[in-house]
Amino acid sequence: MATRVSDMTSQSTGIPGRTSRGHIPGEEGIWVFIGGDLLAFAVFFITYAVARRQELAVFETSQRLLDRDLGLLNTLILLTSSLCVAQAVAAVRRSDPRARLFLFGGIALGASFVVVKAFEYSAKIAHGFTLNTNSFSIYYYMFTGIHLVHVLIGLGVLCFTASRFDRAGRMPGGVALIEGSGAFWHLIDLLWIVLFALLYLL
Amino acid sequence: MNASSTTMKLCTYMGAVAGTMMFVGIWPLAQMFPPLAPTLSAAEVADYYRAHQTGILVGGILITTSSVLFFPFLAAVATFMKKIEGPVSPLTWSFVMVVAYGFVTLFFAGLFFTAAAYRPDNPDPIIRTLSDIAFFLFVMPAVPGFVQNVLTGVVILGDKRAQPILPRWLGYMNLWTGVLLLPGLAVGLFKVGPFAWNGILAFWLPAVVFGIWFNLMIFAMLAAIKRRALAGD
16 A cells, blocks of 8 residues: 555646546555544444433423524534635646635634534533533533534644745645545545534434 | 564553553452442442452552553553654654653542542541542543644654554544543543543543554554664665
């Protein structure tokens, strides 16, 4: 594997050769991380499903306390952010300088997710719904908290990627980098959609 | 095969020795794997220590010894990181400092297990308090673990060589492990549920992930030593 994987920052784009044999976005290694993370969250979701079955009444009453509007707003924010990042990836592939604009848009939306989450948490805490209120609140705060850590790390990764643009707004040799960070950002989006459905809607 | 690669191999294998010792100490000897439930009463915890006194004391010896033996292994990791980073190596130095206090907690965990089991005639709440400290020392140092893994991952992924010293998938593996160790940080907040110190997400998941990480590190480091990745430039 090590011989096939090339360097993140100095890799030449070389897309024509790669598209023909089925192109893996980013580099192979990032999929170790993404696969592993999906596996871990699968364990999270199964644990939640089992706990919910055991205490159905508590979970259902507490779930009704959550602010579905803010949850939906954050879902839309993350989806739009993902769209921006996907546009940025496509723009870098064709050396389009608008890539920078798309990426900054994605980062700004990601940051607003964090702001909305902060308002949501503080409103919940003000209503006396805190970490150890009941077994649902533990899952709510811990799962969304761990997801929030992912968002913050993802924002850091996107900012690092944004720092690789040259003055003209191009990213020579940066296709694997932006594809990899984009894939991570989509993972965060995907996890949130499942979390939103499980915690807010189910 | 030269002297330095033999030393590197020995240091790497020392990790396997330390990991095995720790596991034997905590599991069949002390029978603290999985950990005692945080909800047990002081009397139940104290009775457990009284009933398993010898096993816990011998387990304590193995756990404290293993914490020391982890360091040659960690030094081998640091040697790889130094090689990748080159002469200016702030991440390697950070790693060296972080593992120093991240793994020292294991020594103290063994020490507090010993202290809890040492005097069976102690009042129950004292035994339980010592036991609590031992479990916190064992599970809670998730942050040094997280930082240590992120540093390793970032250094491996920052390798600019055409043939990287350590494979890039190992870099991502380290980042993944780091993230999954994090829930351990919150064990002080819970006595029941998945994030308590015996819970599925704060204990079992990190324990399994740590085991996988540890074995893959040893495997990848031995492979790198075999192809003389550290030789020359």
